[in-house]
Amino acid sequence: MSIEVRNIHKQFGAFTALNDVSLSIESGELIALLGPSGCGKTTLLRIIAGLESADRGAVLFAGQDATHAHVRERKVGFVFQHYALFRHMTVFDNVAFGLTVKPREQRPSREEIRERVYRLLKLVKLEWLADRFPAQLSGGQRQRIALARALAVEPQVLLLDEPFGALDAKVRKELRRWLRRLHEELHVTSIFVTHDQEEALEVADRVVVMNKGRIEQVGTPQQVWDNPASPFVYGFLGDVNHWQGSVRNGELHTPGLPLDPTALVPTASLPSDGKALVYVRPHELEVTPVAASETAAAASGQGVRARIDRAMLIGPLANLELIVQSAPEEPAAVAEASSLLEVQMAAERFRELGLREGDTVWVTLRRARVFVEGQ
Numbered sequence: 001m002s003i004e005v006r007n008i009h010k011q012f013g014a015f016t017a018l019n020d021v022s023l024s025i026e027s028g029e030l031i032a033l034l035g036p037s038g039c040g041k042t043t044l045l046r047i048i049a050g051l052e053s054a055d056r057g058a059v060l061f062a063g064q065d066a067t068h069a070h071v072r073e074r075k076v077g078f079v080f081q082h083y084a085l086f087r088h089m090t091v092f093d094n095v096a097f098g099l100t101v102k103p104r105e106q107r108p109s110r111e112e113i114r115e116r117v118y119r120l121l122k123l124v125k126l127e128w129l130a131d132r133f134p135a136q137l138s139g140g141q142r143q144r145i146a147l148a149r150a151l152a153v154e155p156q157v158l159l160l161d162e163p164f165g166a167l168d169a170k171v172r173k174e175l176r177r178w179l180r181r182l183h184e185e186l187h188v189t190s191i192f193v194t195h196d197q198e199e200a201l202e203v204a205d206r207v208v209v210m211n212k213g214r215i216e217q218v219g220t221p222q223q224v225w226d227n228p229a230s231p232f233v234y235g236f237l238g239d240v241n242h243w244q245g246s247v248r249n250g251e252l253h254t255p256g257l258p259l260d261p262t263a264l265v266p267t268a269s270l271p272s273d274g275k276a277l278v279y280v281r282p283h284e285l286e287v288t289p290v291a292a293s294e295t296a297a298a299a300s301g302q303g304v305r306a307r308i309d310r311a312m313l314i315g316p317l318a319n320l321e322l323i324v325q326s327a328p329e330e331p332a333a334v335a336e337a338s339s340l341l342e343v344q345m346a347a348e349r350f351r352e353l354g355l356r357e358g359d360t361v362w363v364t365l366r367r368a369r370v371f372v373e374g375q
């Protein structure tokens with residue numbers, strides 16, 4: 001079932017939790033609402049569910065206005081982070097619950113309920129746990145049962161609020177793959193709330209990035225990663241090094257940057273004046289030992305010298321923290337603002353270059369993203 005959210009506004013006292021939020025979700029899509037704590041994800045989910053009402057705006061289900069429809073009429077299934085399964089009921093009874101409490105005329109027969117519960121338990125691959133009680137399950141198993149329970153009443157929409165939030169990293173990773181596969185099988189329109197960017201990018205068909213009650217960007221994982229619409233989206237999706245600069249008469253000035261970014265950025269698109277923010281991901285910085293690069297890069301004036309303060313080699317990756325050694329003519333403020341650089345490179349390359357903590361290296365950048373705010 002498709003969902004449309006139109007110009008939703010929600011105020012809690014003087015605090016604006018949602019500010020003119022509009023979003024279209026196609027039938028069968030898996031959407032992630034991604035953003036930092038307090039940005040309004042849960043409030044939006046609750047308004048879609050009918051658990052909270054908006055001050056202004058509308059919610060449409062399959063093109064029909066559902067703004068004032070009761071939660072029961074919306075046919076939504078929920079899974080929350082701390083979804084309380086009934087402790088005194090077995091797994092089977094928990095999954096069957098939504099069916100057994102239906103009014104008599106809508107309630108399936110005992111045989112049909114049994115058949116449906118086992119089908120769902122097979123779907124979440126836990127049929128062998130049917131007779132256990134929730135206390136005898138792991139956290140991951142409990143969330144899978146919670147999902148089976150939500151699906152039992154055949155919801156048209158599935159709403160998941162940080163469903164794996166309380167689980168450890170390895171289980172979370174397994175469960176999100178499992179959720180993706182399950183969604184491919186069922187195609188129930190699903191909205192998934194998370195503050196974990198990796199989770200959102202891995203699971204969702206499209207990601208909705210939220211900040212301070214507004215939507216910053218909507219796109220496929222690749223679109224938001226490759227073309228972040230704002231500095232916020234860029235910074236929220238991964239680690240970043242950043243510099244401040246300015247555009248004057250269409251020219252970019254970025255004191256202290258390892259390379260003139262006009263080499264990397266289409267200057268034609270720059271406005272004539274504004275404040276510039278230059279963002280570079282750790283893997284977009286290139287590190288070479290000073291001796292090898294001094295003649296070529298240093299002579300061209302591109303790059304900066306830095307000292308390897310810390311090198312953390314974990315598996316195939318080397319994560320480095322570099323301290324920039326500012327040129328004597330640089331103003332102190334510039335040197336301070338850009339003094340720490342985070343670099344990521346292949347551990348193998350780090351070893352090949354014979355690098356160690358304490359070494360002086362030459363840093364250049366391969367790619368940069370420039371955002372210009374009008375002044």
Ligand SMILES: Nc1ncnc2c1ncn2[C@@H]1O[C@H](COP(=O)(O)OP(=O)(O)OP(=O)(O)O)[C@@H](O)[C@H]1O
Pocket residue numbers: 012015017035036037038039040041042043044195
């Ligand atoms: N019933 C309420 N009364 C007052 N303020 C509220 C209420 N519900 C939510 N808020 C506030 O609205 C803002 C948005 O809350 P919401 O739960 O939607 O954020 P979130 O993005 O889901 O955050 P988290 O990831 O921490 O759950 C928060 O600042 C919260 O304190």
